[in-house]
Amino acid sequence: EPEVTQTPSHQVTQMGQEVILRCVPISNHLYFYWYRQILGQKVEFLVSFYNNEISEKSEIFDDQFSVERPDGSNFTLKIRSTKLEDSAMYFCVTVGQGNTGELFFGEGSRLTVL
Amino acid sequence: RKEVEQDPGPFNVPEGATVAFNCTYSNSASQSFFWYRQDCRKEPKLLMSVYSSGNEDGRFTAQLNRASQYISLLIRDSKLSDSATYLCVVRDFGNEKLTFGTGTRLTIIP
Numbered sequence: 575e576p577e578v579t580q581t582p583s584h585q586v587t588q589m590g591q592e593v594i595l596r597c598v599p600i601s602n603h604l605y606f607y608w609y610r611q612i613l614g615q616k617v618e619f620l621v622s623f624y625n626n627e628i629s630e631k632s633e634i635f636d637d638q639f640s641v642e643r644p645d646g647s648n649f650t651l652k653i654r655s656t657k658l659e660d661s662a663m664y665f666c667v668t669v670g671q672g673n674t675g676e677l678f679f680g681e682g683s684r685l686t687v688l
Numbered sequence: 689r690k691e692v693e694q695d696p697g698p699f700n701v702p703e704g705a706t707v708a709f710n711c712t713y714s715n716s717a718s719q720s721f722f723w724y725r726q727d728c729r730k731e732p733k734l735l736m737s738v739y740s741s742g743n744e745d746g747r748f749t750a751q752l753n754r755a756s757q758y759i760s761l762l763i764r765d766s767k768l769s770d771s772a773t774y775l776c777v778v779r780d781f782g783n784e785k786l787t788f789g790t791g792t793r794l795t796i797i798p
Binding site for chain 2: 609615616617618622677679
């Protein structure tokens with residue numbers, strides 16, 4: 575079964591450091607998302623990405639966040655200067671063509687900011 | 689009003705019982721609806737999509753009421769392995785964003 579792969583599975587960083595979370599989407603998928611889930615809270619939308627550009631972003635996705643797909647395979651989320659409140663599980667989600675299909679979640683990257 | 693609202697629970701239900709969850713959504717333009725289950729510290733996994741006509745998959749039945757803007761999930765003959773958090777997920781028409789409910793935590797008691 576095709577899967578979405580995320581790395582690292584867990585990263586611990588100091589406040590103020592830059593973090594890059596990586597996702598390898600399913601090869602023929604066109605829509606990519608980043609979501610996050612703070613421990614014990616609900617899954618929150620960060621950003622959607624289609625045709626190599628951001629199609630929508632939430633209020634959470636401020637100037638400290640960026641996404642790109644530099645080589646046509648990896649889909650990355652960068653946090654420039656991490657804050658304590660960025661500690662969460664970050665999920666990469668992809669959807670196939672038509673955007674009505676099943677969502678495929680990566681296993682998540684747990685970010686801990688100290 | 690929250691975009692997608694669920695009773696957070698927890699629901700503690702004896703094995704073999706039937707349990708029902710409801711979810712309400714605020715945007716009448718919402719197009720697609722799903723139930724996901726999430727085990728502790730794991731990613732959400734699709735349980736089933738929800739169609740207007742209602743759909744069933746084994747012990748699980750999902751229903752959609754567009755007029756009242758709610759979705760339901762019924763689990764019959766509950767098993768210990770059904771213990772998880774159940775997430776209601778809504779996708780709006782013309783908008784790729786997915787909105788998650790807070791989840792309903794279910795514990796099946798032996």
